[in-house]
């Protein structure tokens with residue numbers, strides 16, 4: 001006879017029970033009018049050619065996608081000048097990061113990263129069974145690579161370098177990165193997360209793929225979510241030496257990148273020049289936003305990404321709430337600061353009105 005056991009509960013892993021929540025950027029409520037500057041998305045809609053490709057591809061979604069994303073992998077490799085065996089695609093670069101960690105982490109290994117940085121890092125690190133070692137990001141918003149190198153111990157397996165750093169904005173420069181890489185042992189993996197690389201205009205900022213050519217312990221992460229405007233389709237990738245890439249591939253979710261996402265990403269690479277014109281427009285808007293904020297008296301870090309950082313400290317949550325009431329959705333990190341994505345011209349104007357009022361009343 002079936003014995004019914006009551007009062008027993010399946011335990012969650014302690015690490016899962018303790019995970020910090022990933023707080024997504026606030027969404028615009030259905031039917032409401034608001035500017036969504038909370039998720040570092042691309043404000044431009046997909047190109048007509050990309051939409052047409054997605055629509056055509058819809059007829060095949062009863063089939064599994066190409067598990068190895070062969071055409072997309074070849075197109076990415078071609079665009080970067082690397083071999084296809086060095087490219088591993090995934091369901092957004094956040095998923096690829098999980099696969100990278102799954103490929104190299106043993107329980108109890110340490111992962112070093114700057115903090116504050118991308119809020120998915122502590123979650124991915126904990127889920128991988130690793131111990132997070134957070135190195136404070138100074139007020140200028142720049143990763144402190146000297147302190148990060150000093151935080152590497154015999155237990156360190158991975159260092160995450162977010163450049164440009166989300167949410168503060170600055171990117172690491174070649175000289176500091178080379179000094180850092182020279183200080184880090186060759187058996188420590190350095191993940192260079194370049195989600196915003198296409199927005200970088202500082203000539204001293206390196207291209208991670210070129211850095212990887214000289215350093216076998218580097219993995220570069222990139223995404224189609226930001227500059228390419230495909231956040232909703234979830235495509236990202238890692239570039240690594242073939243042995244590491246094989247390991248990451250082995251740890252990846254099978255069929256992770258959908259057929260439509262593969263098609264759209266290939267079409268976007270084909271339309272790269274057209275899309276990069278839009279990136280240029282966002283960079284121009286970023287410069288206008290930064291200059292106007294500084295003109296208003298805000299002391300804020302430089303940004304090489306599609307967002308800016310307002311270091312509001314304890315007033316961050318209040319600013320976020322006031323901003324939402326005014327129809328501008330931003331990402332407030334309570335007690336720390338507010339990240340504002342660069343969006344439409346009208347959105348910048350609305351935000352600047354808000355920041356001016358804030359300074360006038362809350363100073």
Ligand SMILES: Cc1ncc(COP(=O)(O)O)c(C=O)c1O
Pocket residue numbers: 039040091092093094095118162166193195222223224225231234235236
């Ligand atoms: C630094 C950084 N890395 C990775 C990602 C994840 O991008 P994806 O949409 O490819 O998962 C983001 C998204 O905000 C990010 O800011």
